[in-house]
Amino acid sequence: MYQWVLAFHLIAVICWFAALFYLPRLFVYHAMSDDQISIERFKVMERKLYRGIANPSMIATILLGLWLVWMAPQAYIGQIWFHLKIALVVLLVIYHHLCLMHMKKLANDQSDKTHIYFRVFNEVPVLFLVLIVILVIVKPF
DSSP: OHHHHHHHHHHHHHHHHHHHHHHHHHHHHHHHOOSHHHHHHHHHHHHHHIIIIIHHHHHHHHHHHHHHHHHOGGGTTTOHHHHHHHHHHHHHHHHHHHHHHHHHHHHTTOOOOOHHHHHHHTTHHHHHHHHHHHHHHHOOO
16 A cells, blocks of 8 residues: 555646646746736646646645655654654645746736846756655665
C-alpha cells in the first residue's frame, strides 16, 4: 500500500509543479499582451489552470504526503532532511498563493508587474524542485 500512496504522491507533485511552471509563464504572456482578446484569453487560461490543476494537485500532494508520514513515521519524523523539505513545501504553498494574488490582479486589470518581473518569478519553482528532490533522494542531512 505504501508504494501506491508514494506513486500517487509523486504524480500529484509532478502535476503541481507543471502548473507552477506554466502559470507564471502565462503571466509573462498576459503582461506582454496589448489587445483585449489576448488579455481575456489569458485570464481564462490562468483561472482554469489554477483551479483545475494547480489547486487539486497541491491538495493531493499534501494529503498524500501526510498519509505517507502516517504510514511510516519512523522514516520521516526526526530526520533533518524531512524537516527542511517540509519548510520548502510550506514556502512552495506560499508561492502557490502568490500566484493566486497575481492572477487576481491580472484578472482585474490591476497588476503593476512587468513581463520581466514574471520571467524572474517563473524561475522560483525550479529552485524549490531542485532542493526538494536533492533532500528526498540524497538525504544530505
